[in-house]
Amino acid sequence: MEVYLDNSATTRPSDAVVAAMSAAMTQTWHNPSALYRPAMAAEKLVSAARKDCLEAAGAAGHRLIFTSGGTEADNLAIFGHLRRQKKPGRVLILSVEHPAVLACAAEIERLGHQVALLPVESDGVLNLAALEEQLDERVNLICVMQVNNESGAIQPLEEVVRLRNAKAPGAAIHVDGVQGFLRLPLAFGRLGIQSYAFSGHKIHACKGIGGLIVRKDHPLSPIVFGGGQEEGYRSGTENVPGIVGLGEAVRTYPADGPAHMANLKRRLWEGLRQAVPEAHINGPDIDSPRSAPHILNVSLPPVRSQTMLFALEGDGVYVSAGSACASRKQKVSGVLTAMGLSTARADTALRFSLCPENTGEEIDYAVSCVKKQYELLRRYVRR
DSSP states (O other), rough: OEOBBBBTTOOOOOOOHHHHHHHHHHHSEEEEEEESSHHHHHHHHHHHHHHHHHHHOOOTSEEEEEEEEHHHHHHHHHHHHHOSSHHHHHHHEEETHHHHTTHHHHHHHHHHHHHEOOBTTTTOOOHHHHHHHHSSTTTEEEEESBTTTTTTTBOOHHHHHHHHHOOOOOEEEEEEEETTTBBOOOHHHHHHEEEEEEEGGGSSSSSOOOOEEEEEOOOOOOSSSSSSGGGGGGGOOHHHHHHHHHHHHHHHSOOOHHHHHHHHHHHHHHHHHOOOOTTTEEEOOOOTTTTTTSSSEEETSSSHHOOOOOOOHHEEEEEEEOOOOTGGGGOOOHHHHHHHHOOHHTOOOOOOOOTTTOOOHHHHHHHHHHHHHHHHHGGSSOO
């Protein structure tokens, strides 16, 4: 049996997405910027996908810029906004952001702005008191993700907006929604944030496609120049198959997917807790409203995460030792460190991430494999 529980890294493109993309590549492969009939058919497909994505985010009437993925969308939101600023200011970034945001800090400072990292509580949720202390009229951008990709912590976006409105009303708020889009409810139009990034391959579309939702009254400068596609915000011939696949993924994402994943997550944790009494959740408690439905980060001391990961692979169970973007760097997770975990506990952490296609049978099998491997491996850990 094979059980894939690394869906926060990437998801399997759904059958509906593959079919829609295949049709786009064989039937409507034309350049949507051209004026003849087949090209206009391609352009209609792009427009339909744009409409579906905006509606899914509660952003009808706002702007959606298609990008190559979440990383480009985050970069466009950050640097597209900062290039519009007339003088340097302060940029506040959540300390547990994905590298697509966090790694922008050095370039932001090279542009003359000051960067401050916002701390989190022990469960990975933003420390709101620390944010309030940092807010003043000099802040021109706040970056707070919707869901942390390692801990599954849901960030308090409404509270962030409230504090911004009270203490730094001129600051824009950018949200990396890569781990939240479709898995959490979102009312972009009412929330009061300026931009929201998402990625196709996290929701059963393909890699290489994503988007940035921007309020219609929020100005941005482009960071990619060329033919002026996407209303001049992102030049380059549109990736029609990718966009069509993204739209299909949004249209066909199951409405009960989040509830299904939440039930599986609880089943997984209860099974792991019984199998390994030493197990600890790294992130919000399972019953917390700040706990995302699809990500469970668990430490299994004293067995190192890399050792357990490879042992589970031998059983056909695929999990992660942290963010896929950092998994080859062989270092302790910066997210778990920022949450205050000891090196020993962080070094034994595994991330299980679910999708709507996972089943209870898969969860039970994964738990049985963890139990088997843990009982074997713990005997060989040096004391």
